[in-house]
Amino acid sequence: MVRITDDSGTYTKCILDPYEDELEKLEAAARREDWEREVAVQLMGRCGLRADEVTYPTRERLQWSSSGECWLLEVQGKDTSGGEGKTRDAWVPEDVAENIQRFVSERNRDPDAPIVSVSTSSIRRWVREAARQLAEEGERWARVSSHDLRRSWATYHMVEQGTDVRTMMSIGGWSNYDAIEPYLGEPTEAKIGRSMSA
Template identity: 35%
Template structure:
């Protein structure tokens, strides 16, 4: 985990690895909290988007092999209200949603996570605190809901070197400028691989 100082005192941008994200998932207090961590870190949802999601927003693609998660009102920088988008929904997270819906008897039109944006942020902070206590890694105490989204973006852009336009579409970023900060911090593994592929190692 790498911490990057921000202009605000005692606030950091956290650059997690997938194994650190898994640690957060493992210490979630319950299935709802686990799903919140998964939706942020694996699907790239913002804290205010998570409470919007209902089971009806899960869609199978025409090929029957993939899923999308309709975000009714994503972030809109134009001032015209939230813009809908179709986030890519990994099969395992679709399974998490389905199991949670069944276990909690949630109707198709009911929110999966019946919390406010603040409630979602609090779940992430509590889970991060638990991760710090269980792992002894105090850096977890600085993890926020946006850091989950940062992990999502970095996984796609840096770790997997995915086409930025695809990442913009599924993550709800309007411009290359908006996703550029996620390109600044390659993991040590990505650096090593780049040099190996360039035969400069």
């Protein structure tokens, strides 16, 4: 179920919970429209990219790290300390790396061209359209935004999985604790259930 964590301001903040199940539904809804939309949703929901970062990565920027034994994607993103943009390596799950490589190959994309080649506003619209498809099963889906994918990703890894904050700051592009703090406080329903049953 989509959980609303804050609707007191201009924007409603939502978390996909349970994260993996709900994200798979959103990916499938995006994929029904186009494969490129699914890839964009995966970059935000499974790799933590901001909507305006999705068009930077190319296939050449997706690299296997033999020392980390994981896929990393070079991203040019926001500097949360207030400076110019900043480059980071975002962690990419194995299945997402495989999907990106298949997509680039089967669509005959140039390896140095953006994996997703649309505007940031189109990426945000794609998320809204996929979420609206799911609104029939739950009206809260209609409130899900592209940033909620990043929020859900960060919350899942830090709160549910216990990934350390420094790792998340590095792969998510947060420069300081103040910038990442909003993602630390909201436990998932599974975490609430486990904690209260103990």
